[in-house]
């Protein structure tokens with residue numbers, strides 16, 4: 001019997017990414033993943049942003065191995081542990097201090113959706129208000145409150161479990177539309193029907209929502225508006241953080257200080273589950289044990305994260321390398337868009353989360369499949385999955401990056417040929433590819 005059938009037979013139909021990449025993975029190093037059939041793949045998905053520093057990075061992995069070797073404590077609820085102490089020290093001195101950011105750190109349950117739940121819970125407790133504003137095309141997770149904040153109807157199944165109001169993200173209603181004026185009107189008009197919210201939550205780059213990048217000006221105006229009205233500003237930096245957008249925090253480019261910051265995904269260094277809520281000290285109104293959870297002391301993640309922070313973020317070198325790589329990727333994608341105007345609308349994104357908005361979701365679907373068949377793992381995003389999304393590790397070397405690009409080049413060439421052939425031969429009304 002083919003054992004691999006067990007996934008389909010036994011694992012719930014809730015499974016997701018494995019449907020796009022149907023093989024069994026066995027090993028991984030840096031930006032390469034291997035399967036049980038001897039295939040090698042370049043990883044442009046990076047655990048959806050949980051592997052910013054690549055697979056099994058030696059510095060991070062070795063620190064975890066030697067910690068386990070010494071029988072370092074692995075599970076400790078939220079008891080004081082040496083590894084947590086070292087993490088707090090490293091995070092404060094390498095990340096917060098150099099950026100003049102002062103925050104209390106809350107170790108929430110170790111997933112993205114849990115830290116969002118905690119952030120909103122705290123904002124509601126602090127302000128004694130219930131409503132929370134979120135944005136079109138937002139993604140904040142798949143449980144209770146987080147799911148209510150998420151835009152996608154297919155994720156929410158049309159349900160909302162929580163008191164939320166949705167505003168159009170910057171650019172959503174067209175570039176002429178002054179969104180900040182519109183928010184101000186709705187938030188200050190006692191007859192608008194919108195209760196003053198506890199918080200406004202957003203991603204500075206909507207990662208699942210289509211790589212929509214908020215402008216510096218809009219972020220600054222939103223910070224001013226929320227401060228003026230006493231609304232807390234929550235930045236969901238779960239995917240955009242830890243260097244993905246170019247700097248450690250995605251909001252650094254706007255020079256703003258959010259009241260609450262959600263981190264998860266790559267904060268665990270090598271893909272270990274961990275999440276942090278950064279809290280402006282004045283807002284830290286939790287009673288002891290009020291936001292409790294069992295797994296808030298993943299010491300292996302603390303050790304990995306400490307190694308990550310010290311190795312990559314103790315000076316500016318890494319950030320500069322990421323900026324060079326971001327420029328290189330941007331030039332590559334722009335050249336593709338220029339070469340295939342019939343397939344592509346435009347490049348999107350920032351940092352090492354960039355992509356191409358395709359003219360048809362069938363095009364991005366073809367690209368994902370063809371790339372996988374030829375050794376590149378890459379995903380799509382956007383309301384219709386129409387954005388072809390590159391998320392290489394921040395540590396990827398140029399040789400591997402170019403290997404991935406060669407596969408993408410071939411996929412585009414194939415798609416272009418087939419599209420031309422299809423539109424020449426197909427009957428009217430069947431112009432769509434696939």
Ligand SMILES: *Cc1c(COP(=O)(O)O)cnc(C)c1O
Nearest residue numbers: 111112113139140141236238239
């Ligand atoms: C992935 C993600 C989440 C949810 O994180 P999980 O660990 O999957 O619960 C929330 N917000 C953003 C922006 C994300 O990318």
